Amino acid sequence: MKRAEQVTFGGSGLDRAGLLRGDADKLAQAQVDPSAKCVLLWRGKILARGDAVDQLALLPMSLDILNNGPGGVIEVPVLLGCMDDGSPLFALDISDWAAEGLDLSAVGEFVDGSEQQHPDLPKGHVFVELRRIMARLNPRDAELAATAKAVIGWHETHQFCAQCGAHSEMVQAGWQRSCPSCGGQHFPRTDPVVIMLITHRNSVLMGRSPGWPEGMYSLLAGFVEPGETLEAAVRREVMEEAGVPVGEVRYLSSQPWPFPASLMFGCAGEALSRDIQIDPVEIEDAMWVTRTEMMQAFAGDHPKLLPARKGAIAHFLLQHWLADTLD
Structure with missing residues (x-):
């Protein structure tokens, strides 16, 4: 797929500075470099800024909150890499901050529209759920945010x-x-997941999981099992969830998905039947959606179907399916 890496979190050519990771002296120098910056997380949320909350906040490593503030799940900063000008980039977590007096009711929910402002940070710098703003970020900000969230999330559970x-x-x-x-x-760790654009003539197979917001449907997806190819995983997952046999399968694009630690492999598959028999344990509903209906959903005019979340690989693949630019 020619446009594969244009997917959100698709990569920006970040220099991950792998050779620095094992050099204690150079790491120490990098942390006190006047140009060094830091991505800050709190309870899985990313610090962002801007009137539209569309920019990743990169803080100077010299800030007091990064050296004396509440700690989190990591003992020392994680090295994310270096910017194009050589400036070191780190990530830190301050999840021990109690955020007293702020609305925390939505933190950790499927849909979290809340924002938290730390009193020691500049005005307009707020912690937000990454899924909410991922489609607004430029490629470099998106890669940094996804990397920081994934690595710090791994330390939290390991x-x-x-x-x-x-x-x-x-x-x-x-x-x-x-x-x-x-x-x-x-x-x-990164868990491989297949997400499938399964088509039959002019329709695409969509499904929804229990607990999703009303009207939310997406492409079917599932984890790749040990000893299994991507193609086999696509066929197995679609059969298990929707009872639809799949023939030819091809790879399209991938997306790091740090919620918490997946790598989504976007694949296209040809359905051999339109008969759907869902497994209610796996999904709540599934249906065939025509191109015309999907265009209505993307325009916000479909009576039942909401468009896939912007920034997710499902939205990316469906958008290119509608535009006939999957090749």
Whole structure:
């Protein structure tokens, strides 16, 4: 697919500075570099700014809150890489901040439209749910936000050695955890997921999971199992969820999806039947949607169907299917 990397989080050519991760002296110098910047997270939310909350906030590493403020799930900053001018980029978490007096009722919900302003940060710098603003960010901001959220989220759930259970330590600038007890080495995980544009003539197969907002449908998706190819996973997931047999399968595009740690493999598949028999444990509903109906949904005029979330690979694939630009 020629436009594959134009997907949100598709990459911006960030220099991830892998050679710096194991050099303690150069890392220490990078952290005190006057040009060094930091991506800040709080309870999984990203610090953003701008009148439309459409820019990632990159804070100077010299700010007091980054050195003396509430801590979080990581002991030291994670090195994200270097900007084009060589400026070091880090990520920190301040989830221990209590945010007293602020509305926290939506934090962690499927739809979180709330914003939290830290009193020690510049006005207009707010913590927001990344899914809410992902389509507004430029490619570099999007890659940095996704990387920071994914790596810090991994540290949050992998603080103990999977081999012996002892508390592990951050090494390699946050890109590895080492167990001082048994010597086990652990690396950030990414779970492969297939998401399928399944078509039959002029229609596409859409489904919805229980608990989704009213009218929200998306492409079917599921985790790839050990020992399974992407093509086999596509056929298995569609059959399990909707009872639809799939023939030819081809790869289209991928998207890092840090909610919490997936890599979405967008694939196209040809359905061999239109008969749908859903597994109610897997999905709540499934239906065939014509191009005309999908165009109505994208325009906000469909009586039942809402368009897929902007920024998600489902929206990206459907948009190119409608425009006939999948090749």
